[in-house]
Amino acid sequence: MNILNLKADERGRLGLFLAFQNPIAIPGVTVANLLKTAYQLKKPKEKMSRRGGIHDAVIPNKSGTSSGNNPALSVWEFNEILVKKAKKLGIPQEFLRKSLNDAFSGGEKKKLEMLQAAVLQPKFAIFDEIDTGLDVDALKVVASGVNELKKEGTGILIITHYLRILKYVKPDYVHILVGGKIVEEGEYKLAEEIEKGGYKQWVK
């Protein structure tokens, strides 16, 4: 399927997720409200047939509530899922009732991006510099969130400048991107090389 000519919302509903580098503030729209709306837009079938899925870990089944028919999920059922996921990421419950990316610290915003991925369980998730602005504790929490998603079958793409997140999320592949083109491919070892010698040999 060619997704290049699809609109952002069409890609989103197909199961593509982008965790933003600088998530923008939307005053008056709460984290919970956005997530509930977005969650209901996903069709259960799409969620089930996740590529490379190890388990079909549809949230409602896991929590033993409903059959996975998202639109029928009540506010309370959804809330239960949301609160559980937030707790795992160490996000205080009151954050869910606050405006999206408004008056949160950089690290909190990144955690909230992670929370959205965890709740929406996309087929593919792109994490754009999810590690910047995070202290070591927050980094571990976010990394464990990424690992869990991966375990549940989500394809993961992490964009980063640093090795430190890769200590907690072991990548299967490492690509070096220069000027929009992949100039080198390898495994975890490649990331270690960069950490030692920098990007010199790929940047002219």
Place this chain on the structure above:
Amino acid sequence: MVQTAINPVSGYKYGFNKPENYVFKAKRGLSKQVIEEISWHKKEPEWMRKIRLEALEIFYSKSMPSWGGDLSKIDFNNIFYYIKPTEKKANSWEELPKEIKDTYDRIGIPEAEKKFLGGVSAQYESEVVYKSIQKTLGAKGVVFLDMDSGLREYPDLVKQYFSSLIPAFDNKFAALNTAAWSGGSFIYVPPGVHVDLPLQAYFRINAANMGQFERTLIIADEGSFVHYVEGCTAPIYTTDSLHSAVVEIFVKKGARVRYTTIQNWSTNVYNLVTKRMRVEEEGVGEWIDGNIGSKLTMKYPSVYLMGKGARGEVLSLAYAGPGQHQDAGGKAIHFAPYTTSKITSKSISAGGGRTSYRGLIQIMQSALNAKTKVVCDALLIDDASRSDTYPTMDIRHNDVSVEHEATVSKIGDEQLFYLQSRGLKKADAEAMIVNGFIEPIVRELPLEYAVELNRLIQMEMEGSVG
């Protein structure tokens, strides 16, 4: 008269009408004779007849406002000034004529009543026909009547207060209302009485070319509290119609009155309303004024802060879609020391719609240590839409605190992209941003109004994005 139920295209939710079945309908157009007929039909006292006729003269003598919106298309001679729907008012749902009942069924009044309402007074055409007041209200001495009954049963109170805060010479449309008024609510709350549930009234226009001139008078005696909620939905007609109301509210010492309006007239209605509260010592007067519908609205609810420590607040919300102009805002006039006021305005313009914030802050020399704050935020959905701000400040004293903040923003592409990347369609993303923008006002509304308003915004956004 033949009516056409119109606008199959826009999908306007409440754009339906019912066949007319009226007992009496005054002739089209305005004249001394029409006004006298109205007064005669209502069997009014002589003094009210005189007030009406004097007001008519004032109406004739005043020129149309040259500011605000375009009023040139109003044809005063092509309007029905009085329609009496049924002979007798009903006290219960069952007693209502079927057509009226059907109409209300479609807006969902009975359900709403079951849940929340302390008393329903629904205005169909020019007169209140349906009204149920909880026994508890009566037991507390609270009077909640339509204005015509108020005049009959409490003539002395009406005579004392009627037109004393908004006299006929205040403006051309106040004069018109004073001459032709019909329906509206009359509320009296005795000293110290708190009315816990909001009192609600529903207004509709349902005859082509008719003006609706309801008149509301609220008197909250010392230390009392009442919240009045007025919600409007109207069917759509082919010719322009006029709604010109007057609301006078008296907040006595230590009392508090909140008046909430959600106005959703169909987009052919001129909505020209004068609303004013007089607040005495330590009293609190609050306007929550939501304008979603109408072709043109000109409305600036005001608070006159007369007593020491009186407080006034105006929350104004305006949405202007294609072909609409919302000229709204608020006024606060400080006469006494230590008075405080706050005006918050949030406006949204979409699909070529136009919003204007128009406000007045006046602090008299007598208002030592007065405090006021004005915040107006405008949101533009697209480049075709327009928003203007006309703030006036007249400060005649140095020992006062005055704050003014104004912002105009466009819906950001980044915000849209963020929400769309989560799977929301563009229209839904826009609606979500708009609902977030007005949230500070919506959270002050009774629950069912908040829900309805969010739905309306959603529908409007879908329409404007198309």
